[in-house]
Amino acid sequence: MGKTLEGRHALVTGGGTGIGRAIAETLLAEGAAVTVTGRRAAPLAEVQGAYPVEMDVSDEASVVAGIAAARDRNGPVTICVPNAGIAEGATIPKTDAEMWRRIMSINLDGAFHTIRACLPDMEPWGRVIAVSSIAGLKGLKGAAAYTASKHGMIGLIRGLAADHLGRGVTFNALCPGYVDTAIIDQNVDRISARTGMSDADARDVMVGLNPHRRLIEVDEVAAAALWLCSDAARSVNGQAIQIAGGEY
Template structure:
């Protein structure tokens, strides 16, 4: 119960990596606000765990993010742990890239992290203990073919983490990014379905293609990411700051 009495907030906490992290933090004693756009889903998940608390919130809505996090902090205290996980992955070749697709990706994957962190950090003092974690991607460290907007957004997230770690250096507030490869989540399921449709292969074959993109040639599991997040929130990681931690089955950069 290392985090008993602490308030954590996880965006995109109703599915995949976000849900795994939220559950791990709740099991460690934190009161965890889980956010997402599907209020019904969040409520069903929270009903099964007394330390999970639903908050319908769209990370692209600046006013909604600020209002939602303010209300969550009023109910459960300062956001000592903030995991900016909400994101979208919609592959599209550069030639087919549209300004609308580009802006939608940036609004969710990059602006969403900025808005979430800024609102969460307004609830804590500059010298207070805190852990700010962004879920980036291996695509934030290298190029990803056919996903220029996604790649750029995830590179931006890492830049934000590095800048914030410098701005708050020396205090008890740390900033880190987790950079997974392909994880067995609904996002990968959707991407596999798209690949299968476009290339005329089965979804199982498409999933195999994605799994082989990880260096150890298998799909990652959400608990591998949640375990890393839990470690970053521990006292053992108090000197880990400004890092982009790769989880992709082998050396990438």
């Protein structure tokens, strides 16, 4: 039995680490040609078999040039995974305009730039799989700007799905809960510094935020992305799919 994604070209932003890397490696294993993008060359180079492109999703010119390079190397982009993002928390009184713009420019503008540059390649078959967050579906305390950016990503996906009905392209968002990545480690450090908790206790706080009392693994998110690329998901469109251990 052949690999399911042979002949497809997938582009994964933020593909050198965490969820993005897991998705890239999963799609590679199924035969896709994969381009991984990010601002740092070193993590990209560690994704064996992928084509690395340094690209800043907040800069439209960088995105256009990066995707052109990916297209020249691997052909038309038929699977677009806007995954690059940052997670920064602050209440609105402590969120200045610079922080607001930084979060929006990477999380939301970055998804817009990436999808827009890939769209010309995607008919008559294409998959857009945006990595949002459970914060795209509910309010995340102490992180209103981040929450707004992830809600905006889901709105973008739903609008695109409505615009492209019947044209062979599907648009969906993945909404993970708290995933075991470097972001968790950063949050643990912040909690420990703020409260004096041990790292183990601070990590338990993060684990407890998922209803099933464990961190999501990156392979769980990657498996959902792979399913959305499959023929079995050809009628799944405009959806925000929770991978959050029972959150609602």
